[in-house]
Structures are given as structure tokens and as C-alpha cells.
Amino acid sequence: xxxxxxxxxxxxxxxxxxxxxxxxxxxxxxxxxxxxxxxxxxxxxxxxxxxxxxxxxxxxxxxxxxxxxxxxxxxxxxxxxxxxxxxxxxxxxxxxxxxxxxxxxxxxxxxxxxxx
Amino acid sequence: xxxxxxxxxxxxxxxxxxxxxxxxxxxxxxxxxxxxxxxxxxxxxxxxxxxxxxxxxxxxxxxxxxxxxxxxxxxxxxxxxxxxxxxxxxxxxxxxxxxxxxxxxxxxxxxx
Numbered sequence: 059x060x061x062x063x064x065x066x067x068x069x070x071x072x073x074x075x076x077x078x079x080x081x082x083x084x085x086x087x088x089x090x091x092x093x094x095x096x097x098x099x100x101x102x103x104x105x106x107x108x109x110x111x112x113x114x115x116x117x118x119x120x121x122x123x124x125x126x127x128x129x130x131x132x133x134x135x136x137x138x139x140x141x142x143x144x145x146x147x148x149x150x151x152x153x154x155x156x157x158x159x160x161x162x163x164x165x166x167x168x169x170x171x172x173x174x
Numbered sequence: 175x176x177x178x179x180x181x182x183x184x185x186x187x188x189x190x191x192x193x194x195x196x197x198x199x200x201x202x203x204x205x206x207x208x209x210x211x212x213x214x215x216x217x218x219x220x221x222x223x224x225x226x227x228x229x230x231x232x233x234x235x236x237x238x239x240x241x242x243x244x245x246x247x248x249x250x251x252x253x254x255x256x257x258x259x260x261x262x263x264x265x266x267x268x269x270x271x272x273x274x275x276x277x278x279x280x281x282x283x284x285x286x
Contacts, residue, residue: 062217092273101261102218102276151217155271163274165217 061085062154064166071142071173079137079169081108081152087132088154093125096149096168108135108152142173178262180280186256188286192249196262199243204266207238209247210274211258218261218276221247252284 061084071077081091089110094102106127107115114127126138139146150169156162179197186192198207209221222229222236224245229236235248249256261279265272 064217090271094273101259101278102212104273104275107273149215153217153274162220162223165219168215168217170215 062152062164062166064150064152064169066169067167068170069172071171073143073173074141076138076140077142077171079139079150079152079171081135081137081154081166083133083154083164086154086156088135089132091129091135091152091154092163093127093135093137094151094153096151102151105137108137110135139171142171144173147171147173178264178277180260180262180277182278183281183283186249186252186282186284188254188284189251192252192256192282192284194247194249194260194262194280194282195244196247197244198262198264201242201264202266205264206266207236207242207245208263208265208274209234209236210261210263210276211256212261212279213255213258218274221260252282254284254286256282257284258282 063082065080069077091108093105095105096102104117105120108127108129110129110132116122124140129135153163153165206223206225208223210218212218222231222234224236224238238245259279259281261276263274
């Protein structure tokens with residue numbers, strides 16, 4: 059079945075540095091991908107919609123200058139957390155709509171970011 | 175999207191059927207019911223979806239009431255690996271290219 063991968067699976071960085079997270083669709087093309095953030099014991103919160111060839115669409119309250127999204131190709135979207143702070147520590151998950159039809163979305167395994 | 179209501183938590187003994195309810199009383203005629211689950215520290219996984227008829231696949235069964243105002247996800251023989259948060263989501267099929275919006279879900283704990 060369709061697979062979405064993320065890299066890295068976990069990362070620890072120092073406050074003030076930037077971190078890039080990759081999301082790849084492995085056997086299908088995705089013109090759209092979605093980025094979520096999940097804090098401990100909470101549900102997934104949609105951050106932004108990544109569109110191949112155009113600017114990302116951010117949800118209300120998400121800083122576009124802090125969370126840079128680049129959909130470089132039909133199989134790759136990247137999320138860069140710039141000037142990371144401890145409050146950015148979270149579980150980041152991407153997803154892409156299924157190429158087989160309108161009924162499923164495939165999620166990546168997630169990236170655990172810890173900012174010290 | 176129609177709003178859904180799920181119990182925050184449920185327990186189930188290993189080997190028994192797990193029946194997870196979802197209330198979606200404001201669902202409209204063209205909205206499907208989807209179920210996803212998230213095992214701890216993993217991305218969500220699609221389970222099943224349906225419109226009005228009961229559905230079954232290798233993972234679970236979905237029972238939708240005749241008035242479509244509620245549904246039940248059934249895991250026929252729960253195992254420890256089914257311990258996860260289960261999300262019931264209602265949406266239109268023409269939203270296929272849009273993001274899923276997650277509620278709080280039901281945390282299912284399967285114990286031996």
C-alpha cells in the first residue's frame with residue numbers, strides 16, 4: 059500500500075537553531091500534503107497545507123515565518139522550524155491524500171522534536 | 175464538517191470484541207464516516223469508512239444506524255496491539271484533497 063515516510067524520526071536541537079523535517083510519498087505523487095503538530099496527551103492539530111508549486115496555506119495561529127514549508131516536488135514536502143524554542147518541542151506528523159481514491163489519507167510515522 | 179462525540183476512554187479484555195461508539199447527530203446526507211487510529215508515538219492509520227451501509231474489512235466492522243446519527247466501530251477480537259486512540263471523523267467525499275480534522279478520540283486500552 060501507499061507509504062509516507064518522514065525523516066528524521068526524532069531530533070534534538072538547541073534553542074535558537076533551525077530544524078528541517080522531510081515528508082516523502084514513497085510510491086505515489088502528492089500535490090498536496092498536510093502538516094500536523096501533536097503535544098503530549100493531545101490530539102493532532104493541523105498546522106498547514108503544503109501545495110506543490112505554490113505557497114503553503116497556514117492555519118490560524120501558526121506563524122508562517124517560523125514554520126517554513128517547501129513542497130519541492132510531487133513526492134517531497136519539508137517543514138523547517140526556524141529559531142526553535144523549547145515550546146516548539148512536539149510530535150510533527152505529515153500526511154498525503156491517497157492516490158487510489160478519495161477515501162483515505164496516509165500518514166507518516168511522525169518526527170519527535172525536542173528543543174533544549 | 176459534522177461534529178462527532180466519542181467517549182474519552184474504554185477498556186477491553188484481550189480476545190473480546192471492542193465496540194467503540196461515535197455520535198454524529200448532525201451528519202448530512204453526503205458525509206461519510208471515517209475511522210482512524212493512532213498507536214502511541216506513531217502516525218494515524220486508516221481503519222474503515224462508510225456512508226450508510228455496514229462495512230467490514232480485515233481490520234474492523236463499521237455499523238451505522240439507519241438514521242446515520244451514530245455509528246459503532248467493532249474490533250471483533252481485540253489484541254494488546256489494538257491499544258490506541260481511535261478517531262471518528264465525518265466529512266464529505268469532495269473534501270478528499272483536504273486535511274482531516276481530528277477530535278479527541280477514544281483511548282482504547284486492551285488488557286490481558
